Amino acid sequence: FLQDLLSSSQKRSLKRKHRREQQRHIAKKENKRSNTMPIKTYDRSNPDDIIRFFGPMTVKVGNLYDQLQTATCNGNIREVLKIEEKLKLLRPYSARFVADENTPDGTPMQPGQVFRKGWILLNDGSMPWSSEDIQLVNLADGIKVVKQPVIPVTAPHDRVLITVDYMCANEPGTYESKWILSYRHQTFGPMIWCSIEVGSSTVTKPTNTLKETFEVVDVPLPACFDLSKPYQLTSSNSSSRSSFILPRTNSTDTQSEPLVDIFTNSTSSANDSLSTFLL
Structure with missing residues (x-):
């Protein structure tokens, strides 16, 4: 009956007033709760403080595990499932x-x-x-x-x-x-x-890498190759000579002809060589 007598604006104002009163009442309850219940914290870097803070909860979790072991030994499947569901919600150790x-x-x-x-x-x-x-x-x-x-x-x-x-x-x-x-x-x-x-206790020595070595061989040269003295052509009693022939290919002529005469016959006497370098 009263709602019919009130206008729409008055109804809205009453609703807002009622909402504000509810918010004040909730805020007072929260303030009383925060004043009566101190905030519990612990130092994460202090092992003793960690053990002290979780001490009561550690006892409760330990009792749950003891009950689980007892129910398992007795074969009480219903009790085992009930305790395992609690431990799954708590998730104490992971x-x-x-x-x-x-x-x-x-x-x-x-x-x-x-x-x-x-x-x-x-x-x-x-x-x-x-x-x-x-x-x-x-x-x-x-x-x-x-x-x-x-x-x-x-x-x-x-x-x-x-x-x-x-x-x-x-x-x-x-x-x-x-x-x-x-x-x-x-x-x-x-x-x-x-x-x-x-591995094995024997230590394998590294293999020596192959190195390229050059050996100097002392090859004796004939007296005519002594470059410390001037070269002079000597006449030999034996007229036999050997010529070194190189083949030369031509588009018109394929005949080979002598190019250089560099070697003397090996039958030349040793006296001719000596007479050359004594001059």
């Missing part, structure tokens, strides 16, 4: 592979060599990691482990470097080591591994 810190797959190593392999992982779960709760399980013990890995305290959505110290085998071949994270016998995250190639 990991993601980021990169290899060093020693890529297939790195050549010497027998007995000690080295350190590192992986960078991201904690993308809702709970922190620590060496008290999280273990790195060795799935394939292909390489001898010198020192067992330790999981540093890592806050949610932070990156961490996990390292393992190895010693190579004495026999040549390909060796692998595989790991995965675990919480109370429940594995999570990706599998990480290390693969190396152990």
Whole structure:
């Protein structure tokens, strides 16, 4: 009846007034809540502060995992599915592979060599990691482990470097080591591994490259080739000479004719050569 008596403008003004009163009431409730509930924060760089902040939640998550193990041992499938659904919503422990810190797959190593392999992982779960709760399980013990890995305290959505110290085998071949994270016998995250190639202990010497060598051969020349003395043509008793003939091809004549007379007969006497250089 009252709505019929009010005009449209009056109705709109009453609605605006009622909306403003509701907004003031909601703002007062939020102010009271913010004053009564202090904001809880923690220092992400302080491991002790991280453990303290997530302490109560760590106990609750641990109880859930204990209940899951009990229900699994008793064969209570309904209870197992119920707890697994809660853990899926909470997502307390999860990991993601980021990169290899060093020693890529297939790195050549010497027998007995000690080295350190590192992986960078991201904690993308809702709970922190620590060496008290999280273990790195060795799935394939292909390489001898010198020192067992330790999981540093890592806050949610932070990156961490996990390292393992190895010693190579004495026999040549390909060796692998595989790991995965675990919480109370429940594995999570990706599998990480290390693969190396152990070679022979004998060091192969580099082969010498073939070098082109020239050997100087001392060939004795006849006395007539001594250039330290002037050349003089000598007459020989024997008139026999040998001429060096080069063939010359002509378009009109194919006859060969002597060009140069350079060699004397090998039967020339040694006295003629001596008489030439004594002049």
